[in-house]
Amino acid sequence: MKNLMTLLMAASLLAACGNQTSSTHPSEEGDEPNSAEKTIQEKNNQKQKEKETEDKTNREDSKETDDNSKTNTQAETNERAKPEYVLNDVYSVVPIDDAEAKVVLLTIDDAPDKYALEMAKTLKKLDAPAIFFVNGHFITTPEKEKILKEIYDMGFEIGNHTYSHNDLTTLSPEKQKEEILSVNDKVEEITGERPKFFRAPFGKNTDVSRQIAKDEKMELMNWSFGYDWNEEYMSKEKIADIMVNTNLLANGANLLMHDREWTNAALEEIVKGLRGKGYETVNPHLIQTPRNEE
Numbered sequence: 602m603k604n605l606m607t608l609l610m611a612a613s614l615l616a617a618c619g620n621q622t623s624s625t626h627p628s629e630e631g632d633e634p635n636s637a638e639k640t641i642q643e644k645n646n647q648k649q650k651e652k653e654t655e656d657k658t659n660r661e662d663s664k665e666t667d668d669n670s671k672t673n674t675q676a677e678t679n680e681r682a683k684p685e686y687v688l689n690d691v692y693s694v695v696p697i698d699d700a701e702a703k704v705v706l707l708t709i710d711d712a713p714d715k716y717a718l719e720m721a722k723t724l725k726k727l728d729a730p731a732i733f734f735v736n737g738h739f740i741t742t743p744e745k746e747k748i749l750k751e752i753y754d755m756g757f758e759i760g761n762h763t764y765s766h767n768d769l770t771t772l773s774p775e776k777q778k779e780e781i782l783s784v785n786d787k788v789e790e791i792t793g794e795r796p797k798f799f800r801a802p803f804g805k806n807t808d809v810s811r812q813i814a815k816d817e818k819m820e821l822m823n824w825s826f827g828y829d830w831n832e833e834y835m836s837k838e839k840i841a842d843i844m845v846n847t848n849l850l851a852n853g854a855n856l857l858m859h860d861r862e863w864t865n866a867a868l869e870e871i872v873k874g875l876r877g878k879g880y881e882t883v884n885p886h887l888i889q890t891p892r893n894e895e
């Protein structure tokens with residue numbers, strides 16, 4: 602069973618975001634999340650405790666300034682939200698204090714291509730928050746800029762997924778920097794807020810991308826599971842079923858989906874199915890990042 606799950610996890614990481622045929626394994630620290638689960642869980646508990654104490658101190662320190670402002674931009678409001686969750690070493694969402702543990706994080710990658718706006722509307726209707734990880738090459742026309750703004754204005758988090766979705770491990774440091782920073786600049790220009798989450802194409806980070814994420818105060822994440830780039834699941838029925846019934850579904854799971862036709866078609870069913878199993882969708886604004894932990 603454990604082997605099967607490790608295999609599944611490896612397969613899902615390997616195939617992520619589609620067409621990758623590279624023979625190198627794209628995953629990073631999350632390589633064997635299952636076998637390492639227990640130690641990681643213990644580490645997380647420790648981390649959580651440390652963060653808890655830090656947070657309490659921070660909150661008390663910032664109380665005074667918090668009360669002062671009455672008119673906030675959405676960006677300020679988002680950054681002010683008191684973090685209730687942290688990402689652990691395998692990018693699952695875990696509660697800091699007594700927040701609900703039975704949650705999942707919804708993420709939509711490779712947006713805004715064709716279906717992101719419709720997906721955002723579906724999620725909004727269901728009151729299900731999510732992160733849209735965007736690529737700069739999809740935001741080059743006024744129409745697409747408007748769509749991005751619309752998604753942001755609906756309250757969704759906009760994450761950075763690089764400009765052209767290239768494998769960062771094949772690019773020079775300069776090029777990597779450009780791939781990442783140009784998206785932050787673009788998103789900020791359109792929405793007024795700089796992305797605070799980063800997800801590398803194919804989940805393949807480099808020392809450079811990690812450093813840029815750090816400098817830009819972005820939280821870096823891969824995912825727990827996703828299937829919609831796999832031919833076997835390219836139908837509404839198949840993807841709706843596996844996203845809810847996979848045995849990788851667990852508390853805090855980080856769900857990877859894409860701006861794709863079948864995922865768009867299945868989205869409502871997926872959210873309802875997750876809720877049917879008792880999982881609520883966590884609001885990304887409540888996840889601790891280098892931005893809101895200050």
Ligand SMILES: [Zn+2]
Pocket residue numbers: 618710711762766802803
């Ligand atoms: Zn992608």
